[in-house]
Amino acid sequence: MSNSLSETSVGLDPVRKEILTGARELFIHFGFKKTTMEDIAKKIGRSKSSLYYYFKTKEEIFEAMALEDMDFQHRNAVETMNREEAVQDRFRSFVVSLFTHLISNKQEYSVFKAELMENPFLIMNITEKRNAYMEVFLKDLVLYGIRRGEIRELSHEEIDIWAKAINVSLKGIGSRLFLGNDQEKFKDHLGFIADALFMGITTKI
């Protein structure tokens, strides 16, 4: 389970953290483009050049911040999930946790909606890392379920495909929650959605 999104969680450097928390506030308030390196530096009472001692580029700061957030959010979901035993319960719990967090923090990240499509390259790295992480996570979960006899014996290939498919599915649902304006209907049925994806909707037998 040595699967994680961000290295910074170990808190390697206090200044690094300082930069990230300062940057986070500015990014969330003004977006990526309108936040200058000067702004970040001033915010934490340091010179702009200092930032370049810890990060190579502005993008790198943004990326580190985003990954840190996602990491926190995922750790949270995993922690909640691990209180369950059955895979179905774990999956449902994980999905519900992720999406409720997404919905409740929706406002906070709304600044990025516009920017996301102005420069998609910005989130490319982040997306890739997240995908890689999620796929490993989902594969592990399937293996856990198979071990418990709650999931049919699937081939390696099938597990891989399933993980990829469910990942993009969840992403699709996530974007709809984030961008769409019908979260209301969704948010009360997150558990149902998770179960439907995992267990299907057919009559058992």
Next chain:
Amino acid sequence: MSNSLSETSVGLDPVRKEILTGARELFIHFGFKKTTMEDIAKKIGRSKSSLYYYFKTKEEIFEAMALEDMDFQHRNAVETMNREEAVQDRFRSFVVSLFTHLISNKQEYSVFKAELMENPFLIMNITEKRNAYMEVFLKDLVLYGIRRGEIRELSHEEIDIWAKAINVSLKGIGSRLFLGNDQEKFKDHLGFIADALFMGITTKI
């Protein structure tokens, strides 16, 4: 089942069709932005003004063309699907048909990849109509399955949610097939993916 994406299939007007087929070729070759109304007019040997007798705007032409294509593609999938009896088989058949078509026509539509994010407003209407269509389609399919006793009795609300969730899931998988570069792995497992979404991956009972 009076559920369709495009009215033009009835072939209301030959000139309208002419315009659409001419426009299609140009759009596919040069993209939306670089094809001018002049180009389209010249292509079919008419004056630019004529186009405005049949369509209000350039966007409307593009939209009509796209909807016509999608309509064809969906009619095809439905036709294939209807050869099956069991819902599971129908769903799988439908999904496989749609996605194989997508994969094989991928090259043709690659011009739009870039344009899609340059002006997302362009496909907004199309996307909305497609979503509406797909949700109705999926709901109908569920009702069919419930009638056959192959799908558990779901509430109206749940059917609605399921249709929305599966629609965005399929869209997610579709984009991955269209934009990503790992179709190879996917394309041989489309049936598996469809089954997994529909029937889940848990051991039955």
Next chain:
DNA sequence: ATTTTGACCCATAAACCAAATTAGTCGAAA
């Protein structure tokens, strides 16, 4: 009445340039 057209209009895109910002570098200082 329906369809087509050329001449026209005008919003927007492109091309250009000067000025200002700002990301990123570097050597020296702390």
Next chain:
DNA sequence: TTTCGACTAATTTGGTTTATGGGTCAAAAT
């Protein structure tokens, strides 16, 4: 090892002009 001020190079901004191309319209053609 870490921080900083001064520098530079690239990008952005703002303002202007030109050109393109979407869209209108009244008249002509069918």
